[in-house]
Amino acid sequence: MNAIESIEAETLDMQEEQRSLYFTYPTYKDMFDNNIIFAYRGVVTSDLVTNVLEIMEERLEEDGQSKKLSKKVFNVMVECLTNVYVDEERLGDEGYDPQALLLVKRVNNSYRVVTGSLIATRNVDPIKRVIDKINNMEKEELKSFYQETLILEEPANGVTKLGIIDLARKSRNKLVYNFKYESQRFTFFTLESQISKNSI
Amino acid sequence: MIEALKIEPTHKTPKVYFDPANNHFELSGRSIPEDSVGFYKKILDWVEDYGKTPNTKTEFKFELEYFNTSSSKNILELLKKLEKIHLQGQSAVQITWYYDEDDEDMEETGEDYKALLQVPLELIMKVY
Numbered sequence: 562m563n564a565i566e567s568i569e570a571e572t573l574d575m576q577e578e579q580r581s582l583y584f585t586y587p588t589y590k591d592m593f594d595n596n597i598i599f600a601y602r603g604v605v606t607s608d609l610v611t612n613v614l615e616i617m618e619e620r621l622e623e624d625g626q627s628k629k630l631s632k633k634v635f636n637v638m639v640e641c642l643t644n645v646y647v648d649e650e651r652l653g654d655e656g657y658d659p660q661a662l663l664l665v666k667r668v669n670n671s672y673r674v675v676t677g678s679l680i681a682t683r684n685v686d687p688i689k690r691v692i693d694k695i696n697n698m699e700k701e702e703l704k705s706f707y708q709e710t711l712i713l714e715e716p717a718n719g720v721t722k723l724g725i726i727d728l729a730r731k732s733r734n735k736l737v738y739n740f741k742y743e744s745q746r747f748t749f750f751t752l753e754s755q756i757s758k759n760s761i
Numbered sequence: 762m763i764e765a766l767k768i769e770p771t772h773k774t775p776k777v778y779f780d781p782a783n784n785h786f787e788l789s790g791r792s793i794p795e796d797s798v799g800f801y802k803k804i805l806d807w808v809e810d811y812g813k814t815p816n817t818k819t820e821f822k823f824e825l826e827y828f829n830t831s832s833s834k835n836i837l838e839l840l841k842k843l844e845k846i847h848l849q850g851q852s853a854v855q856i857t858w859y860y861d862e863d864d865e866d867m868e869e870t871g872e873d874y875k876a877l878l879q880v881p882l883e884l885i886m887k888v889y
Contacts, residue, residue, distance in 0.1 A: 606795060607794055607795055608773065610793055628863040632866075636864070636866045639828075643830065708873055708877055711834065711837055711877070716797065716835065723834070730866075761865070
């Protein structure tokens, strides 16, 4: 590489750095505007859950939240993260992305736990049907549905019917979801559980 | 008598202390493993074996901090095995389900199990 080429390469590197810094502020602003108090992107394991709970414990303490609300947020987070645990048996599968997204937002008197992950596109309709069904259930109906599913559903990895019912029951609020189609095989699934002070 | 089963707790798996010689049966702590089926297999197999020659009385204590739904399926299986031992009259099984005073979810889960099983199950609130 001659001197001119070397300067050109350095200039390109600087431009690349500038570009990455350029995106930092919008990311920060977006997190600030949406009251995101915790964000994580990556592979979710049970070791991570422990670390996340420790961080959240401090955050909730700083917020002066009651033990009852904190416990509720933790219980919901544990289940949310279970839904996006890495499926080690599928790690070798073509197109399987074990990385997931976790966001915790604080909005007025509530905390919202959001997970995002790729799921098989063929599972979109069954998941949608379950969420729509439980979003229309009263507390006692949800309890019966949970007990029935606890007995009937086989243990499985990933998003399960039991896991979704459990989230609706624990959060005491309707679940909010979104599906973003990526390909015939995979769809990005976002699920939001809301825990509000008023409902505990 | 079957040998005791003792598994040390980790930050993701519970303490398992099943000691028939001292009539001490305890499952406590966190249960959030990725592979809960794998973790509970050993426990379920042990309880199955214990059921062949159980003590006349079996006092079983659950004191869990957190657990996920894949663990709750396995805990149900464990409770069902204890129910079977109890109903066959081999041992008078008494289950105690502890929950923290601030943890209404753990209380509800205990109530769910109580509703689903025909084995004495007492819920006890821990007050600090």
